[in-house]
Amino acid sequence: MRxxxxxxxxxxxxxxxxxxxxxxxxxxRRRDVSADDQRYLRLGTALxxxxxxxxxxxxxxxxxxxxxxxxxxxxxxxxGRGTGPVRYSTEAAADLSxxxxxxxxxxxxxxxxxxxxxxxxxxxxxxxxxxxAAGWALWPVSENLVEAVDHRLPTGVGxxxxxLISGGLVALTAAAIETVGSxxxxxxxxxxxPVEIExxxxxxxxxxxxxxxxxxxxxxxxxxxxxxxVSAQFFVWVAYPDSLHSGDEPVLLDSQQLAQAxxxxxxxxxxxxxxxxxxxxxxxxxxxxxxxxxxxxDRSEDGVELSLEIVDGRLNRIDLGEQTVDTDADMxxxxxxxxxxxxxxHPEKTGDEDGAGYWSSLEITDGAFDEQVHTLETWPRxxxxxxxxxxx
Numbered sequence: 063m064r065x066x067x068x069x070x071x072x073x074x075x076x077x078x079x080x081x082x083x084x085x086x087x088x089x090x091r092r093r094d095v096s097a098d099d100q101r102y103l104r105l106g107t108a109l110x111x112x113x114x115x116x117x118x119x120x121x122x123x124x125x126x127x128x129x130x131x132x133x134x135x136x137x138x139x140x141x142g143r144g145t146g147p148v149r150y151s152t153e154a155a156a157d158l159s160x161x162x163x164x165x166x167x168x169x170x171x172x173x174x175x176x177x178x179x180x181x182x183x184x185x186x187x188x189x190x191x192x193x194x195a196a197g198w199a200l201w202p203v204s205e206n207l208v209e210a211v212d213h214r215l216p217t218g219v220g221x222x223x224x225x226l227i228s229g230g231l232v233a234l235t236a237a238a239i240e241t242v243g244s245x246x247x248x249x250x251x252x253x254x255x256p257v258e259i260e261x262x263x264x265x266x267x268x269x270x271x272x273x274x275x276x277x278x279x280x281x282x283x284x285x286x287x288x289x290x291x292v293s294a295q296f297f298v299w300v301a302y303p304d305s306l307h308s309g310d311e312p313v314l315l316d317s318q319q320l321a322q323a324x325x326x327x328x329x330x331x332x333x334x335x336x337x338x339x340x341x342x343x344x345x346x347x348x349x350x351x352x353x354x355x356x357x358x359x360d361r362s363e364d365g366v367e368l369s370l371e372i373v374d375g376r377l378n379r380i381d382l383g384e385q386t387v388d389t390d391a392d393m394x395x396x397x398x399x400x401x402x403x404x405x406x407x408h409p410e411k412t413g414d415e416d417g418a419g420y421w422s423s424l425e426i427t428d429g430a431f432d433e434q435v436h437t438l439e440t441w442p443r444x445x446x447x448x449x450x451x452x453x454x
Contacts, residue, residue: 080114085225089225091205108197118236119185154218257320258295259297269368269380273291275352278451285341286342286344287350290375291403295334297335306319319385329436330436332380334376334377334380339375349372353450366382
């Protein structure tokens with residue numbers, strides 16, 4: 063995993079490391095090494111300066127990926143940059159005619175053709191190289207300056223003061239970026255959209271388990287569902303910030319952006335879009351009669367249910383929901399049905415000893431299911447499922 067892509071929760075570690083590196087670099091003095099070794103110290107200081115510049119420019123230091131927080135927000139807040147559209151025009155005096163106002167050069171088109179030159183990674187690397195070169199060129203000047211400060215202060219105070227200032231600036235910059243980023247996040251409008259995912263292996267295996275069971279009515283239906291599932295693309299709906307809003311144009315997320323989009327969202331359904339629909343599923347609209355129950359195969363108890371939805375003859379959705387139980391199955395026993403004639407009411411006792419009332423039907427729901435946040439990782443695995451086949 064690349065350093066800029068480390069999880070959000072580890073950014074504080076990177077910021078701490080950057081602060082300690084800046085502090086340590088400020089403690090070193092030219093007089094600490096012999097004259098013959100000073101050129102190596104100069105080179106090491108330049109490399110360290112470039113590396114530190116690169117580290118503080120990575121997303122691991124700046125915060126969330128996608129522009130909703132980080133250095134862009136920090137700069138925009140204090141400079142007003144990006145508050146309106148930027149228009150470019152150029153003039154080539156030798157080629158201008160009386161009515162010509164602009165040259166044929168189009169900066170916007172040039173930037174689009176050279177998009178890599180303005181990517182955050184490229185700009186950060188360029189800044190690191192420039193900082194290292196500047197560190198090398200200015201090293202004698204900076205050493206003269208800090209030594210002059212050291213001579214005016216008691217022994218060790220100058221070192222400590224410059225180290226405190228260097229490390230403090232890095233720490234304060236990180237804190238300021240985080241604060242401004244949180245302000246930007248608070249003002250962002252959230253949008254919802256489907257994102258295509260690679261179906262996790264354990265979910266694919268759970269669906270394969272359902273489809274491997276004998277279909278109670280039609281083997282042809284089971285085969286059609288299997289064919290569509292094998293060729294399908296899978297999508298889940300996620301919230302995303304203004305910074306990723308591109309109108310109607312698709313946005314390709316990197317691995318960290320995708321992880322952030324999926325993190326914390328309650329995912330209880332996965333949309334399915336089969337690429338190959340050689341044969342339509344019959345009936346055209348129904349819930350596939352083989353479902354998986356987490357924790358129990360007894361319909362008298364509630365649980366979590368994994369099911370497949372068919373719409374317009376296509377596999378449309380994989381659903382994870384609470385299993386609802388119809389207690390009429392317990393009430394209408396064989397004896398009750400034998401003695402019943404049209405017009406016979408079969409009231410159902412609720413089990414309330416105080417006689418609080420009767421219900422003609424009772425649906426049991428699992429409140430814990432609504433309270434739990436379901437991520438793709440928490441979806442049931444094959445070994446957790448008991449199979450239920452309807453229509454048998």
